[in-house]
Amino acid sequence: MQDRTNPMNSKLKLWTQLGLGTALAGGMLAACGGEAGGEGGGEAGGDGADAAAVAPSEAGTGEAGEGEAGGEGEGAGGEGEGGEGEGGVAVSRADSDPVAYGIALAVTEAHVIAARDAFAAGRKEAAAEMFAHPAAEVLVEMDPVFAKLGVKDFKPLLTDASTAVLDGKDAAEVNRRYDAIITALRGAADKAPDSGASEAAIASGIIADQIERAGAMYRIAAKDDRYEPYLDGYGFYKVAETAAARGGAAIKAANPDAHARISDALALLRQAYPAATRPGRLKLEPAALSAASSRVMLATAS
Template sequence: MNSTLKLWTQLGLGTALAGGLLAACGGEAGGEGAATGTVGGETAATAGEGEGGSGAGEGGGGETAGGEGEGGVAVTDAATDPVAYGIALAVAEAHVVAARDAYAAGKKEAAAEMFAHPVSEVLVDMDPVFAKLGVKDFKELFTTASLAANDGKSVAEVGKAYDAIIAALRGAAQKAPKSDATSAKVAIGIIADQIERSSAMYRTLPKNDSYEPYLDGYGFAKVAASAFATNGAAIKAENPAAHTRITEALGVLGQAYPGAARPAKLSVEPGAVSGASAKVMLAAAG
């Protein structure tokens, strides 16, 4: 408990504590302080520039006024819309994928922060949705992973903590709200959102040499690729144009984000990344 409190204090994640994380660490389900309404005021794919998605103005991956920026999840919609719900889980997954790979690349501090971020950025706000859908609170798994990274545990031990988070996210995905949308359409919506988030982060990089925006974008790209690997066949059967555009965009993002460690020089023009994402969004809307 003391080491957990010390970690959150070091990372400055007061929101996570206020949202019930301490209760979760004590074995109770965190629920107090959970926000209602849409984080960022819009759906995730059209939230403010930066982690929240695309929109007017470019951010550096930090919180912005009005809740836009980090997280950027449409919480109210997530209770009834499987795309919004899936996006919330994907954003959390993107952070832990990035954290795992950053740790393997020797970026201990960045990894500890990335493991922690989904708690305050997504999960606290999603608590009421999870409770409604019967998803057991799993915020403490992110705490465990963040502590393991912060304490310099072995890559294997950090990987084990990562695996526990992924298992919880997959379990939560099974409780997604029902709708008339096909599984392929839901997958397209989630993948398109992750591609646009990755694109949005990349657009900030020429004017921002810090590591976090790059790592965020890397995580979004990896999750988009993973979801596409799982759902690609169904997407191709239902929306061949979207399949083509997603394939193209993931190819561009693979060049833009060659690994978890930020390269000394960006290898892809931001306009190429934006263009590829825009084509995905258009195909997804078709």
């Protein structure tokens, strides 16, 4: 339970558990200085940090990639080599590879979508964690890339949203902060590097990655009754769904097979993740998602 008598201590404990020490050292949370050792905190802080953004590494191996820093599945734009950041994002290529760059933004968006919907469902501590997590998990690693491409630092928007939840702000205030993050993400997407790849190839690579992550998190959730793996997977699924809605026409025109495989995988993911709140029993066989994801990877690997 949060320490209501000292909300600043609660925030700092959560951010410390999420690995936001670098942000503190950089002054982003300078106004909170001197209280990092305080008591309090939320139930979500200890649980979600361990499995918050699995980077699927099971492509071709049949095993789930657990943890935060594995390699990407090779079908998703050729990730899986070196230079991954905390969220399994290929940071070393993100300044030149629009798929790697887009994956970093998609992983961030997945967390904030999960945060918004968890908040709406009354899971406020999980929401606070999900808003804050990408600031340390992905965005700190991406700082040099963003600086090179002229993207303004938007990490404070995520910690501000987390603070709003912990401070007991209402839905209108939290949603306003969510909208600001999405606007920043869309602005960052406009500055993606140009490799000469087509819109369809870039979109399908990013979607394939998010589908694989959603499937990997479902496999973890099937063996782990904590809320956070399920909520992470839900976020990855929702990003894949919204990205497919935006880029579906281009993908269908350029690669009808990829479009069909993505549609099939998303139909299964809708069954796997019916809502942001975890159902009492996970009804879908994880193997079905693994197979669907593999078909997407094969269709988008060209």
